[in-house]
Amino acid sequence: MTDTTSGNIIKQGLWTNNQALVALLGLCPLLAVSSTAINGLGLGVATMVTLVLTNMIVSSIRHWIKTEIRIPMFVIIIACVVTAIELLMSAHFHDLYLILGIFVPLIVTNCAIIGRAEAFASKNRFLHSTLDGLMMGLGFTVILVILGAVREVLGYGTVFRHADLMLGEWAGQLSVTVLSDYQGLLFAILPPGAFMGLAVLIALKNKIDRIQMARQVSVESVGVTFESKN
Amino acid sequence: MEPEPSMKSLRLNNNILSAGWMLAITALLGTALMVVVNWHSQPYIKVNERQVLLKTLNTLIPASMYDNDIVNDTVLLQDMDLLGSENDSLIYRARKNNNPVAAVMTIIAPDGYTGPIALLVGVNYAGTIQGVRVVKHRETPGLGDAIDIERGDWILSFNGKSLSNPQATGWKVKRDGGEFDQLTGATITPRAIVQSVHKALRFYRQHRSEIFYIEPTTTE
Numbered sequence: 461m462t463d464t465t466s467g468n469i470i471k472q473g474l475w476t477n478n479q480a481l482v483a484l485l486g487l488c489p490l491l492a493v494s495s496t497a498i499n500g501l502g503l504g505v506a507t508m509v510t511l512v513l514t515n516m517i518v519s520s521i522r523h524w525i526k527t528e529i530r531i532p533m534f535v536i537i538i539a540c541v542v543t544a545i546e547l548l549m550s551a552h553f554h555d556l557y558l559i560l561g562i563f564v565p566l567i568v569t570n571c572a573i574i575g576r577a578e579a580f581a582s583k584n585r586f587l588h589s590t591l592d593g594l595m596m597g598l599g600f601t602v603i604l605v606i607l608g609a610v611r612e613v614l615g616y617g618t619v620f621r622h623a624d625l626m627l628g629e630w631a632g633q634l635s636v637t638v639l640s641d642y643q644g645l646l647f648a649i650l651p652p653g654a655f656m657g658l659a660v661l662i663a664l665k666n667k668i669d670r671i672q673m674a675r676q677v678s679v680e681s682v683g684v685t686f687e688s689k690n
Numbered sequence: 691m692e693p694e695p696s697m698k699s700l701r702l703n704n705n706i707l708s709a710g711w712m713l714a715i716t717a718l719l720g721t722a723l724m725v726v727v728n729w730h731s732q733p734y735i736k737v738n739e740r741q742v743l744l745k746t747l748n749t750l751i752p753a754s755m756y757d758n759d760i761v762n763d764t765v766l767l768q769d770m771d772l773l774g775s776e777n778d779s780l781i782y783r784a785r786k787n788n789n790p791v792a793a794v795m796t797i798i799a800p801d802g803y804t805g806p807i808a809l810l811v812g813v814n815y816a817g818t819i820q821g822v823r824v825v826k827h828r829e830t831p832g833l834g835d836a837i838d839i840e841r842g843d844w845i846l847s848f849n850g851k852s853l854s855n856p857q858a859t860g861w862k863v864k865r866d867g868g869e870f871d872q873l874t875g876a877t878i879t880p881r882a883i884v885q886s887v888h889k890a891l892r893f894y895r896q897h898r899s900e901i902f903y904i905e906p907t908t909t910e
Contacts, residue, residue, distance in 0.1 A: 495831065529709045533716055540720040544727045551734035558742065615832060622840075649831040 464588050473595025480603035480658070481665045485572035490604060491654040493563055497620050500608030503563040504601025506545070508594065510567050511576060513541050515593030518581040525582065534577045542568050572600060607657050613638050614648035747782060750812030750821040751792045756784035760794075765904045772893035774798035774806070774886055781901055790815050790902040793894065796825070799886035803878040804828045807837070811848075811890045817898075818855075822848040822887055834879035844873060844880065853891050861888040 479485045486507070493503045517537050518525075525533055546564040549557040557564075567573065576596055581589040609619050617639035624635075647653050744761055751760070763785070766778035773779040775798040782794040792814045799807040807827040812820035822845050829835045836842035847870060862868025863881050870884045894901065 524712075526705075526709045526712060528705075529713050532713055536713075536716050536720045540723055543724055547727050547731040547735070550738065551731035554735075554738035554742070557738075644832050646830070646832045 464584055466588070466591060469588060469592050470595050473592060473597075474599045474602070475665075477596075478599040478603065478665070479572040479575070479596050480600050481662050483572065483575065485575050486570035486600065487658075488569050489563065489566040490600075490607070491651060491658065493566065494604055494607040494611060494654055494657070495615065495649050496612040496622070497605050497609040498622050499563075500604035500606075501601065502560045503566065504597070504604040506560050506563050507567055507570060507572070508597025508601055510538070510542055510545060510570075511573055511597040511600075512590060512593035513545075514538050514573055514577055515581040515589040516586065517541070518577040519584060519586045519589035522582045530578070530582060531574075534574050534582075538573050538577070539568060572596065603661060607654070607661060610657050610660075611648045611653055614645045615653065616644055616649070746810065746823065746825075747794055747812075750794055750810060750823065751784045755791050756786050758783070758785040758788075760784050763906050765901060765906060767897065767900065769893055769897075772889040772896075774800050774889070783902055783906075785902075792820060793901055795890050795894065797886055797890045799882040801878075801882045801885075802827060802829060803834050803876065803882075804830065807879070807882060807886075809883065809886060809890075811887055813891065813894055815898075816852075817891060817894055818850060818852040819848050819887070819891070821846070822883075824883075829879050830876065833873065834876040836873045836876070837879055837883060842873075844871065845883075847871065848887055851887075853888075853895060858888075861885070 473479075477483060480487075480490055489503055489507075494500045514534075514537055518534060542564060546557075546561070549564065550561065576592060580592045584592070612619055612621065617637060619636045619638055620634040622635070624630075645653075648657070740761055747760055760782050763783045765781050765783065767773070767781060768776075768778045770776050773795065779798075780796045783790065784792040784794070792812060794810055794812045797809050797811055799809060805828050807829070808825040810823045810825055812822070814820055823839060824837050824845060827835070827837065829837065836844055839845055856869045859867070860869040861884060863870050863872040863877060863884055865872050865877055866881065868884065870880060872880045
């Protein structure tokens with residue numbers, strides 16, 4: 461964990477310490493909003509922006525913060541950043557706000573943000589903290605989009621529906637009807653579907669890790685047997 | 691040995707105090723930032739919200755039908771029984787050359803499957819429905835949410851309907867012997883909406899002169 465090279469920060473954020481799959485932080489917004497891929501993308505991007513900003517702020521004032529009151533300080537900073545984002549978005553990007561608006565207040569409830577402020581930004585350099593925010597946010601976003609896409613296919617038979625609402629007219633072509641004339645699996649869209657979907661993703665990640673570890677171990681054990689003549 | 695505990699407590703006191711100050715200053719700075727951002731954003735937000743509202747109203751009453759300031763030409767009327775809310779219901783009025791042409795009523799269908807459903811009902815002066823839209827609902831995704839124009843065309847089946855088309859007995863879903871389709875897997879939701887729209891039309895017939903000739907209520 462003390463290894464703070466850029467490469468390791470990227471790896472931690474996207475895979476080893478993925479906030480959604482490993483840290484299991486921010487589950488409330490994650491499960492509530494991942495009913496379609498585009499919803500997931502919306503929440504993910506909003507979370508990423510918040511995470512980068514709060515990490516930047518916390519990191520740049522880390523020498524002045526007294527340890528005893530760091531948590532309330534983080535809470536104030538995060539609440540201010542989220543509120544400012546919401547207001548500015550509503551004022552200047554109203555179309556986007558109408559789609560993302562409901563997700564933005566949800567970010568306050570995302571423990572991943574305060575988690576990164578506490579675990580990383582309060583101890584590390586500005587640039588590293590910024591990168592950490594970006595990567596943790598990106599890892600969260602990727603999982604949200606995958607989970608959203610899976611639930612959307614099972615639930616509605618489409619992927620990236622309403623992409624044009626968020627990304628502009630051109631994105632209308634992104635919407636793919638995977639299963640036409642599909643009745644829809646209600647279970648996937650309702651909250652239990654979110655839990656099951658996330659569980660499957662976590663299981664998949666663990667499986668991949670297990671396979672990789674087994675490969676490493678087998679390489680090592682071959683070496684060991686060779687040396688110890690057993 | 692005497693002074694040491696008091697020194698210690700003094701240092702502790704100082705520590706607590708400076709921490710308190712730091713929190714207070716942060717909170718103040720945060721509040722100040724919020725005030726500035728809010729002060730900057732509010733005018734833009736007002737304009738944006740107005741435009742969104744206007745866009746929704748125009749899907750019910752085409753802009754070519756009226757020439758007044760429909761967003762501000764409103765009246766608040768209350769009728770728990772027919773409009774579904776114990777609060778005042780907002781009614782937008784469309785006029786051309788000062789003659790009333792249409793009204794958009796905001797009503798509540800209180801008996802949706804998962805709570806109240808907020809609706810906009812647009813009627814022309816004669817009392818024929820221009821269009822109905824669901825503004826807010828919490829119906830089951832995949833079943834009841836087909837009432838939303840984003841999810842289905844069902845809500846368009848009200849277009850052109852009035853109190854005489856169909857007659858009162860027809861203002862029900864088909865399962866109850868009426869003329870309106872239910873949705874696959876959801877009967878309660880459409881039933882609630884059909885009833886509420888019918889009631890809104892009755893309210894309109896009873897109160898049409900009030901709706902159009904009361905002085906506008908300012909809704910600032």
